[in-house]
Amino acid sequence: MPTRPAPAYLRIASQLRDQIEGGELSTGSALPSERDLAESLGVSRMTARHAIMVLESEGYVYRHTPRGTFVASPRLPMRIGSFSDEVARSGAEPGDELLWAEAQTPTQAVREALALRGRAKVHAMQRLRTADGAAVAIETTYFPAALTPGLLAEPLTGSLWSLLRDRYGVVAVHASASLEVVALDEVSARRLAARLAAPGILVTRRTFDRDGTCFEFARDLYRADRVEFRVDAQVG
């Protein structure tokens, strides 16, 4: 039973993948442009482009429009926990950039997650999280305002769990999370320097204090090609 030959775009993707894994194309180096690749292989630009899009979806390369396409770094192993700690554990330098921070009237989803009652407010903030300067995730976090007076006046950089522990005596001991793969929308893709509709991992999570109180609700949107998640679970 003769198998049909693989389509051209997959053969080209395999060639490039081998060159990346073999070290001929090293981290950060530029791939040939779509036009050059097409010409040198005798295919149309759309076919060369298709091959590169496969590698992009696999996380091997990333676009830096309109400068070119470059070989990506290997993935960061992450656990559900402190972003700063997890990145540092991999030997990379964690970083963050505050996008916004404000007091809000919570939406229904946030109210329920934090078990808020009456007219309780929340302190909300969004940060871009980086590793060695590269965008990894957009983190949107909500804390009960009653539990965190004056939080918005603090420097919201680094580990928020450390800040909450030192400032308010709130200690994170347990987290509950949901992970799903989504396509990045226009705004998120731009912030993460990713391609529109590239795969992202949306982590929706709640963090609990020693006494079982949920003190944090967060939605973290990761570039799927930059991380892998490690989890432990009691089963049976």
Add this chain to the structure above:
Amino acid sequence: MPTRPAPAYLRIASQLRDQIEGGELSTGSALPSERDLAESLGVSRMTARHAIMVLESEGYVYRHTPRGTFVASPRLPMRIGSFSDEVARSGAEPGDELLWAEAQTPTQAVREALALRGRAKVHAMQRLRTADGAAVAIETTYFPAALTPGLLAEPLTGSLWSLLRDRYGVVAVHASASLEVVALDEVSARRLAARLAAPGILVTRRTFDRDGTCFEFARDLYRADRVEFRVDAQVG
């Protein structure tokens, strides 16, 4: 600051997404063909196709080549645990199809995961896991042969954990897993009835007995558009 209009393929994707979320296009119903969509909207087929590929990567629709494109079901909420139990918890019917089962000399990765010594063999098997008849995951599982004599002669259907408990007294109490997003290769994509290079979630996991012995190593490859994962973690 006037913003540029969104590209045509994104506007078309949004239109279709709204129709799906609004119920005008219900689960299982067919989308217009790429050619029909292109003609009715006055764009080229490649542009209509691009829009549908966005929805496919978001999990809203799936292809059933060459029959057409159809509206997908909502995602299954999964935890690290028994596939059968998790699917049943959602009210769907779990199913499986045995792809192969055999005794093997373990690879280095399997040997290390199961902490095997000397010339210890493993019982290996691969199953397609389904929910209401739809392919959800390909599960490749390894058990120490010494722990599971005669396993390959058993009917390898349903929950393997139940089988191991009843037959060998091995009880799953803890699991450790890694989740990463990958692109589906040709074989996996075909088995999962997914598009080549569509996003998959590779779950690499180890399961432990009451006494802390690792008795199972598995690689589960999920269609990313069919599931979401829920996890709990001790942190700090």
Add this chain to the structure above:
DNA sequence: CAGTGGTCTAGACCACTGG
């Protein structure tokens, strides 16, 4: 201003499915 990727056109041929 040269070169990049992003988008788009208007075609073509293919394998495969179901009626």
Add this chain to the structure above:
DNA sequence: CAGTGGTCTAGACCACTGG
């Protein structure tokens, strides 16, 4: 055998970046 999605061509114009 009609119709589908899968692949591919050979072009085009665009916004944007860096030198």
